[in-house]
Amino acid sequence: MRQPRASGGEHLLVSLLVLYVAITTLWPLVRLFASAFQAGEDGAALGLMLSTLSSRSTLRALSGTLQTSLLSVAVSTLLGVALAFAVSLLKLRTRAALTFLILMPLIIPSQTMALAWIELSGAQSPILKPLGLAPPPGTTNPLYSMGGIAFVMGIEHMPLVFIAVRAALRALPADLVEAARILGIPPARIGRGIVLPIVMPSVLAGSLIAFTAAIGNFGVPALLGIPGRISVLTTLIYQRLNGFGPATAGQVATLALVLALMAALAILARNLVTTRIAVPLPAGAPFVPRRSAPLIEALLWLVVLVLSLVPLAALTMTALLPAIGVAFGPDTANLDQFRAVLDNQTVRRAFGNSLMLATMTAAICVLVAVPLAFLGVRRKNRLLRLLDMVIEAPWVVPGTVVALGMILAFLKPLPLIGVSIYGTSAILVIAYLARFLPLVLRPVAAAAHSTDPSLDEAARVAGAGLARRILSIFLPGILPAATAGAILVVMTALNELTLSALLWSSGHETIGVMVFALQYEGNSTSAAAVAVLSTLMVLALAAIATLAGRRLPKGTLPWMD
Structure with missing residues (x-):
């Protein structure tokens, strides 16, 4: 079937999406790998790489x-x-x-x-x-x-x-x-x-x-x-x-x-x-x-409980103790550690930062994934296929690689405005956007392929503009998948550590960084309390996603048939 000719609005939309992916993904990765090919101290080609590898x-x-x-x-x-x-x-x-x-x-x-x-x-x-x-x-x-x-x-x-x-x-x-x-x-x-x-x-x-x-x-x-x-x-x-x-x-x-x-x-x-x-x-x-x-089946339950719930039970029991070394019992277990971490300004800020980063990332990813999926169904060309491969790269490669790319790309002041975003929450947002966009794009793209293209074509013939066709015709059909993808992003980004460990700065702590820092300092009971609270948040989100699971495309939520 011959595709309808692309409109000026679609050309502009593709250009904006290419610019978005170039800023959030392509430039950081190119900048990272270019740094690895620097000359050594003696000026020898690939000297830095060879000395590091050896x-x-x-x-x-x-x-x-x-x-x-x-x-x-x-x-x-x-x-x-x-x-x-x-x-x-x-x-x-x-x-x-x-x-x-x-x-x-x-x-x-x-x-x-x-x-x-x-x-x-x-x-x-x-x-x-x-x-x-x-x-x-x-x-x-x-x-x-x-x-x-x-x-x-x-x-x-x-x-x-x-x-x-x-x-x-x-x-x-x-x-x-x-x-x-x-x-x-x-x-x-x-x-x-x-x-x-x-x-x-x-x-x-x-x-x-x-x-x-x-x-x-x-x-x-x-x-x-x-x-x-x-x-x-x-x-x-x-x-x-x-x-x-x-x-x-x-x-x-x-x-x-x-x-x-x-x-x-x-x-x-x-x-x-x-x-x-x-x-x-x-x-x-x-x-x-x-x-x-x-x-x-009974043996399966025993194995699964040991693998999944028993360690979390030990973590929860540790969080209920006043200090490591105290025996767990009715006289020693209390909620003091939970009160202490919730009264801690840094911990509260970390929860606020993580919630803000996760929800902002999810919202922006949906805004980008919807037009990408629309164009992916309507326009199957090399540029869009290449764009899809670049988008997948930050999810496929280790998060440490993505974080380093962000540091090298945004360490220096940005052109025109002369301001560096390194050490701010902005660099975390960009890193999260690059890393987690595929989590939304996959279910949205899957849902987009099941939509009826004739509805969009009829709207185009009737004179409907690009924005109206996307918002009024395309979006309602893929909204459940977009919502599920957004929930998956929030669940994943809420406790993210790999990116945050390299990109966080004072005042911009995240939940994952707090758990790691508290445990690293030897404050195991507080680390356990923060980890338990964050796990409860994730499980609550999983429950919400499960309740909405019947309206989602098959395979969107991995734990549902």
Whole structure:
């Protein structure tokens, strides 16, 4: 079908969107990577990059990144595949609740997950200590190690594998499994010999996504690795900037480039897996589980509770104690820590800043995503495809890379106005906009493809202007998806740490920064109280999104069928 000729209004809209993406995304990334290719002190080409890559600290951090990431992927894959098989292939009475709890590590912020596991596994654990299972007093927390980092990151990224494998299992044709049953093949052999080979490409794809998330993770390596002297690239970048400031821009840009290349290779491998290795399945009715397994369901609940709720319970119990080392009980538990953090002006400011940043980011992302999706459906050309790829880049590459790009792009005063936004909330807003736009654009674009293009064409023929067609005809159809995307942005940005850790300044603290700073200072009970409050906010937003879930496009909310 021939596309209608673009109007002057559409040309202007495309130009404005290109300018927006160039300012928020393209220029910071170009500026970052250009800094990595500077000459060395002796004037040698690529001297700065070569000296940084050959340094002992870089090699140690690179080794730590690869080891912790690969180990965490092993944990994520093992747990994700097992849970996906159980939830998808068995008839479970509590499937919806189990699915939500399995995906909880994806909803809970990284630093909160790390802090929760620290409180659960330490010598003063309010849960393990009364049971006699906690480490001896005075010993180092076992999670302050490479294995500990990999374990916690593996649990955090497990839902990524679970989602990929479960999607493949839900597309499994029922005829295939029924034929195997008729032939008398045992269920275990059906799983190993028929189902697993079919879903293996999804297993590999999910594992590669988990690897991409692991190499860019900052919260877990910062809270577990810095005390345990385990260096990874994200924490090395943070420590370099925190210790030496923008003077080390070229060195940390090189480290960021390494992270970006690793992420790009993982994404490329994932695309090859999904396009070259994926098994084409015959059309047919999807597989519907018929076999009940009460014992396995009970075991599933035990595993999921340990993975998702028990650490949060330990975190909450710690927040109710007056100080670390005090035994938890009716006489010691109180709300004093919650009152203290809420009375703390800096903490209140951090909550206000995070709410402002998250809501502003969500609103602007919706304003940008709606016309982008409109043009994406109406105008399929190279420029829009290129724009879509650039928009995805800040979400795909590690957040540390995005933050460094923002520092280098906006450190100097802006042209014309002569004012630098470095050290202000404006740089955080720009970084959030670049990072989280895909969270809104994906569901909006999916909803846009299901709209009827003839309505827009009829309105255009009738003389309706571009703005009226978007607001009156296009927007009502994709508004539920835009709302869901906005909620996802608020949920994610509310406790963001990776960007904020490098971009915050005095007076512009965020919730994630406060949790990290309080724990880093040794004030574990206050850090736990702030983390619990922020988690309750996220869960409340998840509940609101779930209530509106029936009106949303399928797949918008990962925890809903």
